[in-house]
Amino acid sequence: MVRFNMILLLIAVVCALGTVTSQHRARKLFQAVEGEHERVRKLDIEYGQLQLELSTWATHPRIEQIARGTLHMVTPDAVGRVVDKPATKPATKGGR
Amino acid sequence: MVVRRRTRRGHRFTESPVLQLALQGWRSRMVGLLLMGAFAALVGRSFYLQVINNDFLQEKGESRYLRDIEVSASRGKIVDRNGDMLAVSTPMKSIWAIPADARTMSAGQKRQLAALLDMSVRDLEGRIAPEKTFVFIKRQVPPETADRIAALKLPGVHQEKEYRRYYPTGDMTAHVVGFTGVDDKGLEGVERAFQPSLIGRHGSRTVIRDRRGNIVEDIGALKPPQDGQDIRLALDSKIQYLAYSQLKAAVEVNRAKAGGIIVIDVRSGEVLALVNLPTYNPNNRESLSGPQLRNRALTDTFEPGSTLKPFTAALALERGKFRPDTVINCAPGRITIGRATISDAHPHGALTVAQVIQKSSNVGVTKMALTLPAQDMWQMFDAVGFGQLPHLGFPGEVTGRLRSWKNWRPIEQATMSYGHGISVSLIQLARAYSVFARDGDLIPLSLLKTDEPAVAGVPVFSPETARGMRAMLEMAAGPEGTAPLARVPGYRVGGKTGTAHKLVDGAYANKYVSAFVGFAPVSDPRLIVAVMIDEPSAGKHYGGSVAGPVFSQVMGASLRTLGILPDAPTQVAGADGAKGRL
Numbered sequence: 001m002v003r004f005n006m007i008l009l010l011i012a013v014v015c016a017l018g019t020v021t022s023q024h025r026a027r028k029l030f031q032a033v034e035g036e037h038e039r040v041r042k043l044d045i046e047y048g049q050l051q052l053e054l055s056t057w058a059t060h061p062r063i064e065q066i067a068r069g070t071l072h073m074v075t076p077d078a079v080g081r082v083v084d085k086p087a088t089k090p091a092t093k094g095g096r
Numbered sequence: 097m098v099v100r101r102r103t104r105r106g107h108r109f110t111e112s113p114v115l116q117l118a119l120q121g122w123r124s125r126m127v128g129l130l131l132m133g134a135f136a137a138l139v140g141r142s143f144y145l146q147v148i149n150n151d152f153l154q155e156k157g158e159s160r161y162l163r164d165i166e167v168s169a170s171r172g173k174i175v176d177r178n179g180d181m182l183a184v185s186t187p188m189k190s191i192w193a194i195p196a197d198a199r200t201m202s203a204g205q206k207r208q209l210a211a212l213l214d215m216s217v218r219d220l221e222g223r224i225a226p227e228k229t230f231v232f233i234k235r236q237v238p239p240e241t242a243d244r245i246a247a248l249k250l251p252g253v254h255q256e257k258e259y260r261r262y263y264p265t266g267d268m269t270a271h272v273v274g275f276t277g278v279d280d281k282g283l284e285g286v287e288r289a290f291q292p293s294l295i296g297r298h299g300s301r302t303v304i305r306d307r308r309g310n311i312v313e314d315i316g317a318l319k320p321p322q323d324g325q326d327i328r329l330a331l332d333s334k335i336q337y338l339a340y341s342q343l344k345a346a347v348e349v350n351r352a353k354a355g356g357i358i359v360i361d362v363r364s365g366e367v368l369a370l371v372n373l374p375t376y377n378p379n380n381r382e383s384l385s386g387p388q389l390r391n392r393a394l395t396d397t398f399e400p401g402s403t404l405k406p407f408t409a410a411l412a413l414e415r416g417k418f419r420p421d422t423v424i425n426c427a428p429g430r431i432t433i434g435r436a437t438i439s440d441a442h443p444h445g446a447l448t449v450a451q452v453i454q455k456s457s458n459v460g461v462t463k464m465a466l467t468l469p470a471q472d473m474w475q476m477f478d479a480v481g482f483g484q485l486p487h488l489g490f491p492g493e494v495t496g497r498l499r500s501w502k503n504w505r506p507i508e509q510a511t512m513s514y515g516h517g518i519s520v521s522l523i524q525l526a527r528a529y530s531v532f533a534r535d536g537d538l539i540p541l542s543l544l545k546t547d548e549p550a551v552a553g554v555p556v557f558s559p560e561t562a563r564g565m566r567a568m569l570e571m572a573a574g575p576e577g578t579a580p581l582a583r584v585p586g587y588r589v590g591g592k593t594g595t596a597h598k599l600v601d602g603a604y605a606n607k608y609v610s611a612f613v614g615f616a617p618v619s620d621p622r623l624i625v626a627v628m629i630d631e632p633s634a635g636k637h638y639g640g641s642v643a644g645p646v647f648s649q650v651m652g653a654s655l656r657t658l659g660i661l662p663d664a665p666t667q668v669a670g671a672d673g674a675k676g677r678l
Contacts, residue, residue: 027312034311045239048186055181055264060337075653081586083662 163305164318168257169296171280172324174273174287176333177366177545182273183287185259185280189242190235197252198224205250212245213237224252235278236260261287263378265333268340271391272331272370272543275378284389286327286543289489296324328545330366335359338653339369343627346646347373350632356393357646358526359654360624362615364546365530365539367488368623368654370523395492397519398609398628401596402456402578402639404515406532406565409453411476412464414561420450420568426459433507438462454571456578456593458514465513466506473509474501479556480528480538482520488543496520515594522611526626529613532566532590533621535559566590570618579612579640584652586662588618591625591647593639598631607631612643616651617663625651 067073145153174183191213201209210220213234223233235258237245242255261276263269274285280295282288299321304313339357347355359369376388390396412418429443440457452460465473477483483498497519504512511517520528523541530553531538537553557565569590573582578593591614597604611628615621627643627650636642655662 030313031310045187048184051181052184052186052262052264055184059264059266060268060334061341064337064341077585081662083586 161304161306162302162315164300164302165311167299167301167317167321169298169321169323170259171261171276171296172294173326174294175326175328176331176336177328177368178332178334179328180333181264182269182329182331182333184262184264186262187239188236188258188260189239189255190258191233191237191242191245192254192256193224193231193233194252194254195224195226195228195231198250200251201253205248208248209233209245209250209253212241212248265336266379267375267377268371269331269333269336270375270378271372271393272329272336273378275381284491285391286329286490288491289543290327293325294327297322330361330364330368330542330545331370332368332657334657335650335654336369336371338657339650340371342646342649342653343371343373346627346629346642349634350629350636350642351634352629352632352642354387354392354630356522356626356628356630357650358393358522358624358626359650360526360530360541360626362530362533362621362624364548365527365541366546367523367541367543369650391490391492392630393522393628394486394488394490395494395521397494397496397521398611398630399518399596399599400515400520400525400611401594401609402458402514403525403592403594403611403613404518405456405461405513406453406569406592407476407480407528408461408465408468408473408513409449409568410532410557410561410565411468411473413449413564414557415468415472417467418449418464420564421448423448424452424460424463426452426457426463429459431459431462431510433462433466433510434505436507438510450568450571453565453568453592454574454577456572461513462510465510468509470501470504470509473512474498474504476556477512477518479554480531481524482518482528484524486521486523486527486541488523488541490543493523494521496524515596522626522628525611525613525628526624529615529624529626531556532562532569533615533624534562536562566615566618566621569614573614577640578638579614579644579647581641582612582614582644582647582651584616584648584655586664587616587652587655587660588664589614589616589648589651590618590621591615593644595637595639608637610637610639610642612639612647614647614651616655617660619663622658622660623651623654625654 168187170187171185173181173185176182206217206220210217213220215234220233223231233253245253246255258278259280261280263273263275265273270285272285274287274289275283276287277283282291282294287294299317299319301317301319302315303311304315306312339359343355343357346352355371355373357369357371358367360366361368370391370393372390372392374388376384409418413420418424423446425446426440426444427446429440431438438458440459442455444451444455444457444460447455447457447460449460449464451457452464477498483495485495486493499508499518508517527538527541534553536557536559537555539553567590569592570588571577572593573579573589573591575583579591582591582593583589591612594609594611594613596609596611598607598609599605600607609628609630610632611626613624613626615624625647627646629642629646632642
């Protein structure tokens with residue numbers, strides 16, 4: 001009877017220790033997840049800032065300035081334009 | 097008696113009189129009762145604490161390790177139809193202080209903080225001087241700077257997260273997009289009109305924190321955060337830029353007070369561009385004043401002048417009183433109604449209805465208008481949207497002024513036929529022209545991108561009338577018309593000039609509003625462009641020569657941008673062997 005009780009006690013202790021370790025592990029993992037979430041947030045913010053930077057670099061006034069100033073591009077006048085497909089009849093009459 | 101009997105049994109000792117005062121039974125019972133009472137009190141107290149007053153203690157316990165933390169949500173972006181950013185929020189920090197604590201900073205710490213915040217030590221000391229419990233030292237500080245301040249571990253200096261709104265396109269789209277205040281509240285434009293959907297709702301969640309402040313367990317979300325919705329405008333930032341740069345150049349060349357331009361997609365009613373000048377930079381609003389802020393195209397009205405003539409003519413055609421080739425005698429360039437005389441800028445002889453529109457004859461239009469009942473004219477103006485809100489949902493949009501037909505005098509009906517005595521906003525004018533660009537129906541406009549290709553319009557004129565007017569308006573923008581400068585090489589365009597005297601203090605002054613409204617390509621109209629230049633003062637003031645060139649540039653470039661096929665090409669590939677050299 002005493003031996004049986006001792007075995008039960010041992011099992012109880014092992015279970016208790018198991019609970020403690022798994023709880024600890026769960027908290028560790030949770031912290032890792034939290035860290036990753038934080039990283040997601042940070043990257044999200046950085047992405048937003050990069051998007052902002054992109055749109056600031058790609059504003060139309062700047063593009064036009066570079067195209068005309070640095071690359072010396074010009075809009076062709078009507079005489080220099082050739083239309084690929086003859087537009088003898090209205091291209092799209094549908095959709096109304 | 098009893099006692100004496102006991103003594104006789106020989107217990108002499110007990111006969112002592114001291115022992116006569118035997119321990120009374122109630123005393124021991126009393127002690128027992130007191131002990132029991134105390135025990136009962138303890139049980140009662142513990143029952144009270146454990147069962148009845150449980151919540152309070154539970155709360156106290158949880159407050160030692162449970163925390164509700166706020167999960168922030170950001171404001172929605174505003175993008176153009178192609179997804180280009182027009183307004184974005186990015187996180188910033190605000191630096192605040194508890195003045196009493198912050199005053200304990202050493203001189204060196206103050207210097208460091210002031211340097212990081214780009215302010216003088218004196219300013220900083222001024223900030224933390226008042227006897228308050230909370231002051232902002234600086235708001236909207238970049239996160240990197242805030243991190244460096246946090247690393248200094250200054251006493252009484254704290255930080256809080258907030259958002260700052262950026263507008264990459266700046267002054268180009270300022271009037272449409274608007275701006276927000278420091279607390280993410282939309283103050284102008286789309287930012288204000290769509291505030292409820294743009295705004296993000298902060299959420300919160302409950303967590304367990306350990307001694308070092310790390311989150312160790314998530315108990316659950318109280319409220320999930322909700323990011324604001326992104327708003328996709330109908331605006332095309334490329335066309336918006338073209339319109340902006342052309343209008344800006346025209347306003348400068350003509351030394352005008354203000355200007356406005358609107359580009360509308362004829363099929364969907366989407367507003368592809370809307371520019372007002374003068375404008376402002378929404379990223380730096382320090383020197384902002386009222387006139388710059390106004391979205392004139394929606395909030396200001398003007399007398400549209402000759403741009404209204406096509407409506408009068410269309411109504412006359414619709415009623416069957418005139419045909420495009422009906423001849424009207426406009427000589428000698430004057431007509432007298434009551435005590436007033438209406439005259440043409442250049443006297444004309446006999447003109448057909450088409451020529452009246454082409455040459456923009458006031459006399460010709462007046463003669464047409466006087467054959468029409470006042471009520472009919474009012475109904476037509478009302479049907480094309482004058483005197484009514486454009487219903488864009490934009491703050492401050494106006495109805496314009498269209499008086500009831502019941503008290504029109506003949507002279508008023510005559511002046512209204514050519515756009516005086518009635519006031520409209522530029523957006524109303526642009527929208528009204530959709531009845532000619534389409535087959536006689538008026539469509540609602542949209543600031544937001546719509547996915548449906550076509551919307552059902554409200555018919556105002558018959559398709560035949562609309563087609564007839566298109567032909568006349570093409571003549572007006574032709575070599576013999578009032579606006580040859582409005583032509584676009586490669587495309588057939590139609591449109592009408594307007595040059596109206598401005599009303600200043602109730603009298604017509606020598607100031608003008610020059611306008612041009614038109615559409616292209618005439619064979620199958622896709623775009624409407626309306627240009628208005630306020631008080632050009634560099635010599636020219638006719639709509640054809642001031643607003644016409646802007647129309648031509650913006651229309652031409654927009655049609656090319658949208659890849660709309662020219663309907664009057666100068667060269668066709670295959671005809672002369674040249675191919676694909678665009």
